[in-house]
Amino acid sequence: MVPERLIRLAKLAGPIKTGADIACDHAYLSYYLLKHNQANFMIATDIKANPLENAKRTLKPFRDRSELRLGFGLQPLTPSEVDTIFISGLGAETIVEILQEGMERFLNATFVLQVNGNPSPLRAFLMSKSIFTEDIVKENRHYYQIIVVKEGYKKGEQIWQGGVPILRIGSLYRSELGREYLSKRLGDIEEALSGLLPDDPRGKDLRAERSLFQELVNTKER
Numbered sequence: 001m002v003p004e005r006l007i008r009l010a011k012l013a014g015p016i017k018t019g020a021d022i023a024c025d026h027a028y029l030s031y032y033l034l035k036h037n038q039a040n041f042m043i044a045t046d047i048k049a050n051p052l053e054n055a056k057r058t059l060k061p062f063r064d065r066s067e068l069r070l071g072f073g074l075q076p077l078t079p080s081e082v083d084t085i086f087i088s089g090l091g092a093e094t095i096v097e098i099l100q101e102g103m104e105r106f107l108n109a110t111f112v113l114q115v116n117g118n119p120s121p122l123r124a125f126l127m128s129k130s131i132f133t134e135d136i137v138k139e140n141r142h143y144y145q146i147i148v149v150k151e152g153y154k155k156g157e158q159i160w161q162g163g164v165p166i167l168r169i170g171s172l173y174r175s176e177l178g179r180e181y182l183s184k185r186l187g188d189i190e191e192a193l194s195g196l197l198p199d200d201p202r203g204k205d206l207r208a209e210r211s212l213f214q215e216l217v218n219t220k221e222r
């Protein structure tokens with residue numbers, strides 16, 4: 001019932017006193033963390049009421065160790081009540097919107113972020129934030145990147161080297177799955193380029209991305 005993607009998120013987080021499962025939908029992540037006693041208490045939130053009904057059903061066995069709250073992003077939370085904040089299953093733009101609105105209120109919390117689709121806008125936003133670790137999961141032919149943000153570690157700009165193309169992968173090209181993802185991306189780039197006229201301005205960025213990724217895929221550095 002709990003997807004591998006969410007189990008991986010749990011693995012990257014340490015023990016949790018009170019966690020928040022933002023945009024929880026069915027709250028499977030909260031369920032997993034509570035069931036395995038990794039979290040003492042979970043606050044599951046969503047912007048819509050219907051998903052919270054799903055969450056209510058899922059978390060029935062843990063009614064005394066969980067709470068459901070309605071609202072946008074981090075707004076339903078107060079800063080001192082949570083030590084770990086999960087935001088998963090959303091596109092990069094939405095995660096950035098949520099973080100921009102409220103991240104600064106939660107300086108002591110660890111953020112465990114899992115992005116759907118192209119992670120570049122999220123990686124760009126996190127350039128000035130401290131990155132604890134990154135991971136990549138493949139499930140049902142989709143690649144999901146996870147970034148854990150925690151005070152006291154290197155900034156994104158120190159570990160991701162900057163520049164637009166590398167934003168898509170960060171330092172994950174050092175892992176086997178990261179390179180597999182890049183190979184797939186290279187295939188997508190080839191396909192996109194084959195559909196463009198030679199003087200199409202979009203070709204320039206795609207060719208730059210292709211040349212960087214070809215280099216990264218072949219890199220011996222681990």
Ligand SMILES: C[S@@+](CC[C@H](N)C(=O)[O-])C[C@H]1O[C@@H](n2cnc3c(N)ncnc32)[C@H](O)[C@@H]1O
Nearest residue numbers: 022023024025046047048051071072073088089
């Ligand atoms: C695809 S589900 C993700 C569920 C779960 N987090 C996961 O990773 O499987 C997306 C959920 O995000 C909620 N959502 C979208 N934007 C949101 C926002 N700005 N704040 C809170 N919840 C949001 C939607 O209502 C929906 O239930």
